[in-house]
Amino acid sequence: MTPNAPAADPYLLPSMSLRNRAARAVWGLAHLLLIRPTPRPLHAWRAFVLRLFGAQLGAHCRIYPSAEIWAPWNLICEDAVAIANGAVIYNALPMRLASHSTVSQGAYLCGSTHDFDDPAFPMISAPIRIGRYAWVCARAVVGPGVTVGDGAVLGLGSVTMRDLEPWTVYAGMPARALRLRRKP
Numbered sequence: 001m002t003p004n005a006p007a008a009d010p011y012l013l014p015s016m017s018l019r020n021r022a023a024r025a026v027w028g029l030a031h032l033l034l035i036r037p038t039p040r041p042l043h044a045w046r047a048f049v050l051r052l053f054g055a056q057l058g059a060h061c062r063i064y065p066s067a068e069i070w071a072p073w074n075l076i077c078e079d080a081v082a083i084a085n086g087a088v089i090y091n092a093l094p095m096r097l098a099s100h101s102t103v104s105q106g107a108y109l110c111g112s113t114h115d116f117d118d119p120a121f122p123m124i125s126a127p128i129r130i131g132r133y134a135w136v137c138a139r140a141v142v143g144p145g146v147t148v149g150d151g152a153v154l155g156l157g158s159v160t161m162r163d164l165e166p167w168t169v170y171a172g173m174p175a176r177a178l179r180l181r182r183k184p
Helices: 018-035 043-052
Strands: 075-077 088-090 093-096 108-110 112-114 123-124 168-172 173-181
Touching: 018 043
Parallel strands: 075 093, 088 108
Antiparallel strands: 112 123, 168 173
């Protein structure tokens, strides 16, 4: 680079390291060939493949074939977690789903965003935690850094960028508390 040459355009710089991008490329191929075409009942096979890529999965996890997991090495699921078809787990940092939690069809757990005030538009990530017996309903969205409390429900198509209190039902955009949920 010559002294008078313009600096590199920050918008063109990658958000992730080459190693991370390579790992995700290999994972994408494995997902396409080893997970996506599998029949729905083959949960154990999908768990095996995810564990090969570093996912920490407890017993009886049900991860369906078209669930999209961005970085399996950042996925921590306790026992009996369900991630439905079409759910997206965008986990640039570790994401924890506690025992008996459910992420329904088309739900989106988004653990990253971008700093729109910075010209380089750098990625900002914050871990998401889904509590025990919590349910993220179909097409609901959970933003970066959010904790969905134990037993909380985020209703159909709802969006939250804030923590959800335990055993409370939320709905709307943005999500608002509707009522308490009865504990089992």
